Amino acid sequence: MTTRKFNIERDTEYLPEQCPVTKKWSATRLALKMTWTVYETVGSPAYQTPVFTGTREQADAFIKGVNV
DSSP, rough: OOOOOOEEEEEEEEEEEEOOTTOOEEEEEEEEEEEEEEOOOOTTTTEEEEEEEEEEEEEEHHHHHTTT
């Protein structure tokens, strides 16, 4: 039997902000979202595949439910 490996990461997005020197706008400000994504490590070399997105509590419950 293969052991499944999971990782939980908080979702982020880049928001626009204006550079004070050049006055140009770019999407450089990192913002944390309220959602979390569960990634499963797959294959060799390992790749992370998203398998679930929800709140932190839902993500924890998802992992507990899969590993039962």
